[in-house]
Amino acid sequence: MVKEGKIIKLIGDLYTVHSGKERFDCKARGKFRNNKITPLVGDQILFDVEKKYILEIKPRINELKRPLVSNVDYGVVVTSLKQPDVSWSLLDKLLCNIIINNIKPIIVITKADLVNKKEMKIINKYLKYYQKIGIPVIFNTKLNKLKKIIKNKYVVLAGQTGAGKSSLLNKLDKNLNLKTAEISIALNRGKHTTRHVEFHQIGKSFIADTPGFSALELDEYSNEEIRNSFTEFTKYECKYKDCNHLSPIDCGVVDAYANGKILNTRYENYKKFVSGGK
Ligand SMILES: Nc1nc2c(ncn2[C@@H]2O[C@H](COP(=O)(O)OP(=O)(O)OP(=O)(O)O)[C@@H](O)[C@H]2O)c(=O)[nH]1
Ligand SMILES: [Mg+2]
Ligand SMILES: [Zn+2]
Numbered sequence: 044m045v046k047e048g049k050i051i052k053l054i055g056d057l058y059t060v061h062s063g064k065e066r067f068d069c070k071a072r073g074k075f076r077n078n079k080i081t082p083l084v085g086d087q088i089l090f091d092v093e094k095k096y097i098l099e100i101k102p103r104i105n106e107l108k109r110p111l112v113s114n115v116d117y118g119v120v121v122t123s124l125k126q127p128d129v130s131w132s133l134l135d136k137l138l139c140n141i142i143i144n145n146i147k148p149i150i151v152i153t154k155a156d157l158v159n160k161k162e163m164k165i166i167n168k169y170l171k172y173y174q175k176i177g178i179p180v181i182f183n184t185k186l187n188k189l190k191k192i193i194k195n196k197y198v199v200l201a202g203q204t205g206a207g208k209s210s211l212l213n214k215l216d217k218n219l220n221l222k223t224a225e226i227s228i229a230l231n232r233g234k235h236t237t238r239h240v241e242f243h244q245i246g247k248s249f250i251a252d253t254p255g256f257s258a259l260e261l262d263e264y265s266n267e268e269i270r271n272s273f274t275e276f277t278k279y280e281c282k283y284k285d286c287n288h289l290s291p292i293d294c295g296v297v298d299a300y301a302n303g304k305i306l307n308t309r310y311e312n313y314k315k316f317v318s319g320g321k
Pocket of ligand 3: 280281286287288289293294295296297
């Protein structure tokens with residue numbers, strides 16, 4: 044019998060498929076390897092119930108390489124303010140990565156309890172900017188707004204190891220009990236506690252916990268894609284339509300940056316990303 048379902052988890056080469064109210068364990072056939080297409084967590088598929096094989100992958104709405112997942116509506120960038128320390132460069136990279144793949148970004152802030160008032164004042168200036176350019180910024184201590192936005196949606200969590208992704212899910216669902224771990228004090232970063240991608244149904248949302256990482260490259264993207272992912276830049280007018288915003292002549296973005304309308308780190312990161320200093 045052939046059924047349709049959605050891949051919600053992958054461990055090793057074993058896929059867990061959600062179909063109706065049931066779950067099935069399936070494997071991918073060689074056919075997919077030959078065609079250089081691998082089923083991903085998030086894929087809508089047809090599978091053979093008796094043989095436990097994935098037969099067909101339905102066309103994807105989108106696909107993210109890091110973390111490896113498909114068909115998501117929202118990408119939540121989980122950003123810790125301490126342990127590991129906040130990195131505006133990594134945050135901008137993660138946002139690029141999500142926006143370029145046609146996924147809507149949300150920023151969730153963790154570990155605000157570890158920064159002092161003075162530090163928080165500076166950090167708030169940055170966070171306000173992201174909010175202003177249309178990216179929701181939500182603290183992990185106030186999750187009602189997040190719950191509202193992601194109702195009935197597929198969501199992927201992305202962020203550094205140790206940022207608090209699994210802890211966030213445990214907060215959203217007290218019965219989940221996902222494994223979390225203290226960060227390594229010596230390295231000031233996490234221990235790669237989560238090892239696989241898995242969607243969890245929480246209320247009416249499906250949220251994928253994912254392995255964290257320490258660094259991310261944007262090599263696979265063109266300068267144009269990176270430029271377009273800095274969505275607030277489109278507000279400013281440049282003399283040339285395909286302006287790369289790198290030369291100060293006739294460039295509305297450089298002007299806006301010089302006039303303090305664009306956050307320093309945003310423009311500096313943009314320059315780094317498009318010139319290969321990713
Ligand atoms: N003080 C504080 N600690 C937090 C907060 N959120 C998470 N943590 C702690 O941070 C550590 C790492 O959290 P995890 O949830 O395991 O982090 P992760 O992002 O899932 O990490 P990986 O699975 O390695 O990618 C744990 O010890 C958590 O208890 C927070 O808001 N404040
Ligand atoms: Mg985790
Ligand atoms: Zn320009």
